[in-house]
Amino acid sequence: MSTYETFIAMRHLKNRRLSFLSTITIIAILGVFLGVMALTSVVAVTGGFQEAFRDRVLGVNSHILVIKFGIDFRDYKDIQKSLEAVPGVKATSPFIFHQMIATKGEKTTGILIKGVDPETARNVSDLPKYTPDPDSVLQLKFDRFPEDGVKAIPQILIGHTLAEKLDAKVGDEIQVTSPLESLDPDRWSSTEHKPSSRVFKVAGVYRSGFHEFDSRLVMTDYRALQDFFNQGDVVTGVDIRVDDVFDVASVGTLVKEVLPPGRFRVLDWRELNHNLFTSLGLQRLVLAVLFCFIVLVASFNIVCTLIMIVLDKQKDVAILKSMGATRAGILKIFVLEGLVIGAVGTINGLVGGFIVCHIIKRTDFGLDPSIYMIDHLPVRIDLMEFLAVGGVAMLICLLATLGPSWWASRLNPVEGLRYD
Incomplete structure (x- = not known):
């Protein structure tokens, strides 16, 4: 110009x-x-x-879930080896997932309890970052078959909102109740079963900043849940962490290719939280x-x-x-x-x-996290x-x-x- x-x-x-x-x-x-x-x-x-x-969402959860149709997922360790060989997969870890009821004194609330492997859970999620003591995840380790035959009280991690609701702190004991006595098909019968319950000790309190998790999600060793339900060595699914969180679609496609056809469902974080x-x-x-x-x-x-x-x-x-x-x-x-x-x-x-x-x-x-x-x-x-x-x-x-x-x-x- x-x-x-x-x-x-x-x-x-x-x-x-x-x-x-x-x-x-x-x-x-x-x-x-x-x-x-x-x-x-x-x-x-x-x-x-x-x-x-x-x-x-990704801080507490993994990037991809592999869930087997049915409840008899016994070959999860072999599946993990196959998944870890997939390009783009960073780590895997087994998990068990159940809805239960937590009680402390006169206070009761519904919870979602997730059984994880304490040694590998930190590789598929950022859960240790949300706890005051990162080693509290390792404290969840549960020995299902101790040499002396005396089982220790299983440990759990709870969200800070749930801790406030139950008035629970580290070291307190919480009773966890399930309406199912067993999920093992060999033990199913036509007779009515009474709800089973067990005492868990609070190993730590996490704060993810996401109300849905902090108020309901509870973590424990997946072997403690297997023992709770008198199960064998079975899990609900396998958590997967990928190198690129925005490339889960292509990695998910590769994961499906290495899994036996028709037996597994693969869900990434976008599908789980699509809405x-x-x-x-x-x-x-x-x-x-x-x-x-x-x-x-x-x-x-x-x-x-x-x-x-x-x-x-x-x-x-x-x-x-x-x-x-x-x-x-x-x-x-x-x-x-x-x-x-x-x-x-x-x-x-x-x-x-x-x-x-x-x-x-x-x-x-002053946002209300419940809203x-x-x-x-x-x-x-x-x-x-x-x-x-x-x-x-x-x-x-x-x-x-x-x-x-x-x-x-x-x-x-x-x-x-x-x-x-």
Whole structure:
């Protein structure tokens, strides 16, 4: 763009002769600023929600589950060896999963108890990170067949919300009850069985930050659950951790290829939480589109500003054309003016959005985890997302300048000088 076009555009924006023009220009800049700031904040918060849920879900759980149809999964160790040879698989660990009832004193609540291998569980999940003592996971180890024949009380890990609900702390004993006496098909009969129960000792309290886990999920040694239900060496399934959490689909396909056909079901973390993440993604898209309308409305202020400048500068446009300025040159002048307004508003909006995001990160909004599933408002500041918001805002501002600029370039110089 030539020097005279830039010079004239800056003079128009700096003109103080008519105060309403400078005021409406400030309003246009302010509109873009507020729109960009709101949009960046919404994108950062909704992205933070997605990331927080993903981290919480994957923090306690594995990336892929392999579950055998039926309950007679005895060859899990051979299956583990086959799975660990699959490219992209980092580690495997067996697990058992049951719904039970936990009781301490007069307080009772339903729980989901997961039996894990204490020695390999840390390889497929980040559970030790959520406990004050990372070695508490190893304390879950249970000897089902001790040499002296005296079995120790099995240990469990419970979430902090569940601990508060039961008023339990490390070292306390909790009674766990199941309506099933045994899951071994050889012991099934037509006679009614009474619910079986066993005392577990609290080895540690974890805090994952995800209410659904902290209030219900309990961990213990899978051998303790085998002993509880009088089972043989059988498990529910195998946990798998992969190298790339976003590449679970392709790794899952390879896992299915090494498993005997028709006997196993393979589920990755996206399938297990499909509804949750689909809902979050849709919510983020809708909010981003809605807040884009704020920038769009602000762009109409740019249109009004340019129209007012064109009306006020008809004489100047006529003189420029009579001196040899082309239509393209006049078009560039007013496009540049609109882009300067948009750029000032966008840059300040991005800075304002960055500041707002940091304020949100440091503010306690008192979220109820039983409703929102997390206890704080997460924020993810992504440079590329901020640049994308800035790019969209500038594109909207550019489109807003084209109409008034084209009209200014089409003005007849004779009309502009007729009454002067």
